Amino acid sequence: MRRKIVAGNWKMNKTFDEAEDLLFGISDELANNSPEEVSIVVFPPALYLELANDVANENNFFTGVQNISEHESGAYTGEISAAMISSTGASFAILGHSERRMYFGETDAIIARKIDQAIKHNITPVYCCGEVLEERESEKHFEVVEKQIGQALFHLTKEDFSKVVIAYEPVWAIGTGRTATPQQAQEMHAFIRKVLAAKFGETAANETPVLYGGSCNAANARELFANEDVDGGLIGGASLKASDFVKIANSF
Numbered sequence: 001m002r003r004k005i006v007a008g009n010w011k012m013n014k015t016f017d018e019a020e021d022l023l024f025g026i027s028d029e030l031a032n033n034s035p036e037e038v039s040i041v042v043f044p045p046a047l048y049l050e051l052a053n054d055v056a057n058e059n060n061f062f063t064g065v066q067n068i069s070e071h072e073s074g075a076y077t078g079e080i081s082a083a084m085i086s087s088t089g090a091s092f093a094i095l096g097h098s099e100r101r102m103y104f105g106e107t108d109a110i111i112a113r114k115i116d117q118a119i120k121h122n123i124t125p126v127y128c129c130g131e132v133l134e135e136r137e138s139e140k141h142f143e144v145v146e147k148q149i150g151q152a153l154f155h156l157t158k159e160d161f162s163k164v165v166i167a168y169e170p171v172w173a174i175g176t177g178r179t180a181t182p183q184q185a186q187e188m189h190a191f192i193r194k195v196l197a198a199k200f201g202e203t204a205a206n207e208t209p210v211l212y213g214g215s216c217n218a219a220n221a222r223e224l225f226a227n228e229d230v231d232g233g234l235i236g237g238a239s240l241k242a243s244d245f246v247k248i249a250n251s252f
């Protein structure tokens with residue numbers, strides 16, 4: 001059976017005290033309502049990882065980062081390497097998020113190198129792909145996503161690919177309140193699985209978790225997760241409130 005995952009991308013939000021409140025809030029909510037067979041991951045700003053790891057370890061959830069360097073180590077001021085992240089005990093990294101592509105010039109080639117770094121250091125990459133509105137409106141969304149997947153993941157061996165999680169995040173749905181319909185999500189997730197099967201085989205494609213992200217919240221998660229090929233969510237805004245986030249994790 002494929003792994004189900006609900007992950008919270010905090011983006012650039014929360015001071016230290018607020019982060020502490022949110023982490024303890026998640027732990028309190030989970031004490032009352034812990035989903036079975038769902039991996040929960042939080043992605044706080046990296047400088048709160050030590051705190052997040054402590055709370056996560058005690059409460060059976062995982063932590064990750066929102067970015068890693070494409071380089072191994074050395075003179076890269078301001079960067080954080082995969083080895084450093086791994087040494088804290090964090091185990092996931094969001095890579096290829098549309099905000100990194102848009103505001104920080106990350107190309108699929110750069111993201112491919114970050115994926116390699118993550119895998120090398122035992123960090124599970126959550127690879128984000130998804131089209132912008134104009135591409136959806138001109139019906140290029142399948143083509144765009146296929147290309148993003150090919151360029152960032154097709155250099156991997158089958159074994160390394162088996163460590164990857166994919167998040168389909170249509171850019172027009174991110175932070176807009178305009179969620180993809182369950183049909184749109186299912187259609188794209190099934191397409192992604194088809195693309196993966198052609199390259200890595202049916203078994204690998206069937207075992208890869210494909211998450212949905214983009215205005216997913218406590219009110220719409222259930223109808224999105226009910227789809228055969230939707231294995232959970234990568235949640236932005238709604239992951240900043242403990243009760244909403246844990247409710248989403250209980251929406252299967």
Ligand code: 13P
Nearest residue numbers: 009174175214215236237
């Ligand atoms: P929202 O849930 O705020 O739309 O953000 C989605 C996202 O970008 C998660 O990575």
